[in-house]
Amino acid sequence: SAVFLKYPTEFPVIGEHIEVQTKELNVELKDKDVLLRNLYFSLDPYMRGRMRNAKSYVPGFQIGEPMSGYGIAEVKESKNDAYPVGTIVSGFTGWQEYSVVPGASGLRVLHGARESPIPLSAHLGVLGMPGMTAYSSLKIIGQPKAGETIFVSAAAGAVGQLVGQMAKKLGLRVVGSAGSDDKVDYLINELKFDAAFNYKKNGTILENLKRAAPEGIDIYYENVGGETLEAALEVMKNHGRVIACGMISQYNTQQPYGIRNLHHVVSKRITIRGFIVSDFAEECSADFAKDVGSWLVNKEIIYREDVAEGIDASPEAFIGMLQGKNFGKAVVKIADL
Numbered sequence: 208s209a210v211f212l213k214y215p216t217e218f219p220v221i222g223e224h225i226e227v228q229t230k231e232l233n234v235e236l237k238d239k240d241v242l243l244r245n246l247y248f249s250l251d252p253y254m255r256g257r258m259r260n261a262k263s264y265v266p267g268f269q270i271g272e273p274m275s276g277y278g279i280a281e282v283k284e285s286k287n288d289a290y291p292v293g294t295i296v297s298g299f300t301g302w303q304e305y306s307v308v309p310g311a312s313g314l315r316v317l318h319g320a321r322e323s324p325i326p327l328s329a330h331l332g333v334l335g336m337p338g339m340t341a342y343s344s345l346k347i348i349g350q351p352k353a354g355e356t357i358f359v360s361a362a363a364g365a366v367g368q369l370v371g372q373m374a375k376k377l378g379l380r381v382v383g384s385a386g387s388d389d390k391v392d393y394l395i396n397e398l399k400f401d402a403a404f405n406y407k408k409n410g411t412i413l414e415n416l417k418r419a420a421p422e423g424i425d426i427y428y429e430n431v432g433g434e435t436l437e438a439a440l441e442v443m444k445n446h447g448r449v450i451a452c453g454m455i456s457q458y459n460t461q462q463p464y465g466i467r468n469l470h471h472v473v474s475k476r477i478t479i480r481g482f483i484v485s486d487f488a489e490e491c492s493a494d495f496a497k498d499v500g501s502w503l504v505n506k507e508i509i510y511r512e513d514v515a516e517g518i519d520a521s522p523e524a525f526i527g528m529l530q531g532k533n534f535g536k537a538v539v540k541i542a543d544l
């Protein structure tokens with residue numbers, strides 16, 4: 208298991224805050240319990256928020272206990288008729304090779320997963336929580352219209368790469384920012400963004416954004432916060448919308464960034480709206496599964512994953528994702544099906 212050791216104040220450190228330990232699992236199943244053989248688990252920025260000793264929308268990690276999150280697994284032993292041995296499930300699992308899920312709580316059966324051409328790990332990315340995040344918030348908060356310009360930050364990541372492609376399908380001009388030249392190449396050449404820049408190079412973020420979006424932007428898909436948000440407010444057109452999805456530049460620091468130009472919100476009549484993906488589950492789940500499922504099968508959207516192999520690699524992959532070393536959706540592969 209990858210075990211949580213201590214609350215970090217900045218970037219977590221292996222051995223101090225997270226550590227892989229060998230633990231014996233108590234596999235005495237009670238009625239309705241299942242034992243899972245974990246195949247994949249997801250590494251997500253929100254997990255950094257679970258490393259705080261504070262109340263949030265997801266319960267924090269427990270010190271001395273395995274980290275947890277969305278995963279894909281095979282039922283290995285079962286005392287629950289709804290989840291027979293061999294069933295492939297997705298749900299909240301541990302950063303563990305095996306985990307017991309009391310009452311099979313929250314597990315969803317992935318019907319036909321063994322035969323499907325869609326890789327299992329896609330259920331953690333494009334067809335999972337990040338995909339739903341992109342799809343629902345772009346539609347509901349962004350209110351995108353053909354001909355408008357959208358700027359997406361962390362654009363080569365799990366959520367960003369999907370937002371950009373979905374916006375292109377709707378006829379928007381799409382501008383992205385990312386933290387390396389390879390990521391920028393991917394945005395332009397593979398995802399067909401209209402413009403993209405490396406926010407670490409060629410002047411300030413504002414200068415880069417002005418070059419990429421000389422006419423201004425109508426929608427800002429906010430993944431990073433800080434200086435990027437400030438630049439987006441500066442170039443935002445009247446009646447612009449900010450889809451406040453995340454602010455990852457603020458997750459590993461004790462010194463919050465003070466946005467200096469919030470006054471634009473008034474004069475430009477900007478709407479800034481935050482959300483948590485579960486807010487839109489009822490309204491969007493069915494359309495999401497239908498639309499994104501068919502776009503994927505028809506290769507109308509593509510995606511990139513960054514796969515770390517084995518539980519031992521998980522702490523480094525997690526910290527690397529927070530630092531931008533991932534290229535695409537960060538997942539850990541634990542075992543083959």
Ligand code: NDP
Pocket residue numbers: 251252253336337340361362363364365366367384385386387390430431451452453454455456457482483484485528529530531532533534535536537
């Ligand atoms: P990504 O796959 O995009 O990985 C995180 C990326 O953030 C890194 O690869 C890195 O890319 C970028 N990053 C890290 N530090 C900084 C920094 N200081 N400045 C700018 N960019 C930085 O993760 P996700 O797609 O899963 O998540 C993207 C955002 O969406 C996060 O803010 C997350 O919290 C949020 N989110 C919110 C949800 C909600 O319900 N509201 C649900 C899911 C995600 P780069 O190389 O470009 O720097």
